[in-house]
Amino acid sequence: MSGHDPSFWPQTWSDPSFERARKPRQQGLTMVIDKGLGLHSFEDVLNVSASYIDVYKLGFGTSVLYPTSLLESKIALARMHQVLIMPGGTFFEVACMHDEVERYINAVRTIGFTAIEISDGSLPITSDLRRQAIQLAKQAGLTVYTEFGKKTANYTIDLDKFIRTLETDLLSGADYVIVEARESGNVGVFNGKGEVDRSFLRDVHMLAGSYASRLIWEAPRKEQQVAFLETLGIHTNLGNIAPTDVLSLESLRRGLRGDTSRWIIQEGRKATCEQKSSLR
Numbered sequence: 001m002s003g004h005d006p007s008f009w010p011q012t013w014s015d016p017s018f019e020r021a022r023k024p025r026q027q028g029l030t031m032v033i034d035k036g037l038g039l040h041s042f043e044d045v046l047n048v049s050a051s052y053i054d055v056y057k058l059g060f061g062t063s064v065l066y067p068t069s070l071l072e073s074k075i076a077l078a079r080m081h082q083v084l085i086m087p088g089g090t091f092f093e094v095a096c097m098h099d100e101v102e103r104y105i106n107a108v109r110t111i112g113f114t115a116i117e118i119s120d121g122s123l124p125i126t127s128d129l130r131r132q133a134i135q136l137a138k139q140a141g142l143t144v145y146t147e148f149g150k151k152t153a154n155y156t157i158d159l160d161k162f163i164r165t166l167e168t169d170l171l172s173g174a175d176y177v178i179v180e181a182r183e184s185g186n187v188g189v190f191n192g193k194g195e196v197d198r199s200f201l202r203d204v205h206m207l208a209g210s211y212a213s214r215l216i217w218e219a220p221r222k223e224q225q226v227a228f229l230e231t232l233g234i235h236t237n238l239g240n241i242a243p244t245d246v247l248s249l250e251s252l253r254r255g256l257r258g259d260t261s262r263w264i265i266q267e268g269r270k271a272t273c274e275q276k277s278s279l280r
Contacts, residue, residue, distance in 0.1 A: 031239035050081035063087040089119030119147035149180025
């Protein structure tokens with residue numbers, strides 16, 4: 001990847017997994033949530049870790065609270081670093097409640113955002129409106145992320161409804177579907193303590209079939225990220241990552257942190273040996 005100098009750090013050190021792809025990636029995506037970083041802090045985040053960030057979300061409805069010039073500057077910086085940037089889904093839901101979806105999409109595109117999140121986690125919308133919003137956003141040239149799930153306490157996934165929504169959203173034009181966990185990581189596929197039901201997770205992944213690679217699992221906590229990587233593999237798409245945790249997550253994906261290093265390095269060595277053997 002472009003995030004390090006290969007003439008100084010050999011790949012055997014920088015990526016023991018031998019599997020991390022350069023941007024733009026189609027899998028192994030990292031989606032960051034920003035709850036209100038200032039411009040200088042944001043620039044620092046991008047200078048350090050832009051190579052490992054695929055999409056950057058200005059959480060909730062915070063986009064409307066920035067001074068417009070500062071918001072435009074953050075968007076311009078993200079675009080310069082080839083990072084997709086979008087407002088949070090709650091902002092979309094507020095626009096829906098005022099019947100201003102088309103106006104919202106136009107405003108998102110006009111100010112420079114490159115992606116959009118379409119959700120109904122807090123405020124319900126009809127399936128027809130959800131589908132229309134996806135199609136309008138795609139026509140506007142935005143990368144579309146939809147979200148499945150509710151932000152209410154004790155919410156767990158209805159598997160049948162989830163699979164139907166996943167298929168409908170992707171067939172309507174969505175690029176990826178985010179699985180709700182909140183920024184606290186205690187709903188969806190998590191229990192109240194933030195623990196992952198790995199058996200249920202495997203069931204979801206299996207039923208999603210070919211669509212599984214287009215799921216983004218919100219996993220704000222380190223132990224949750226480890227659980228997803230161990231259960232579904234290092235190419236799992238993860239979201240709601242704090243700006244300060246990007247390098248930590250990338251280290252987990254590559255086997256550069258003790259929580260994952262043993263099994264990732266072993267698999268990387270095995271793959272390398274198999275490649276060498278096939279060349280003989």
